[in-house]
Amino acid sequence: MRLVLFGGTFDPIHRGHLAIASAAADAFGLDTVLFAPAGRQPLKLEGTPTPFSDRMAMVELACRSDVRFSASALDAPHEDGSANYTVDTIAALIRERPGDQIFMLAGADSFLDLPRWREPERLLRLAEWIVVSRPGFSLDEFKGLPLPAGRVHRLESVHEDVSATELREKLERGEDCSALVPGAVLEYVLSRGLYRGAGSGSEVH
Ligand code: ATP
16 A cells, blocks of 8 residues: 655644645555644644644544545654654554555645754655645755655645645634635534634643
């Protein structure tokens, strides 16, 4: 099986995430895209994310749109509150699925940040990467690390100018976001009162 690990905060999951997942699955003949919301993202410690259970529930709802999409709790919060590192997650996934070919999926902005991640060289060795275009970020600006030949695949066909930050701001202002998130996710957000005001729906893990 050809499988890609797609990590992120997914706070909330939006059209950009789904677009890069389906573009990657189409272009690389992937059987499964594993969406794995991060319990505690070490590079995004400035804000308190929406509880993992809500982010996971929204990912599960969004994954219903494509049979290749699947929600994964592989990156669930650790009991001791420590950060989730992608290098540990991918290593665990590889151990669990020895017969599968496993890729990593990231948007251009995340990949440009790779030198700041834990053990970036090992991350590049452990899996082939699919890096998808994101408006405002150019992979030509990547620096700080030699990229191993043939292990980082660029997919430049996605041009979705949407971010979770912008989405949270719109939701907080009560703006219509139906074009930016799947209907079931929007219903979940509204029914749970997420993103309504500073601090609402948040908890410390
Ligand atoms: P935030 O605005 O809160 O930082 P985000 O929209 O960047 O959130 P994340 O959950 O942090 O969403 O992203 C998870 C992954 O999806 C990352 O690899 C990111 O690069 C990628 N991604 C998110 N939005 C897009 C987009 N519009 N186009 C391409 N890649 C994207």
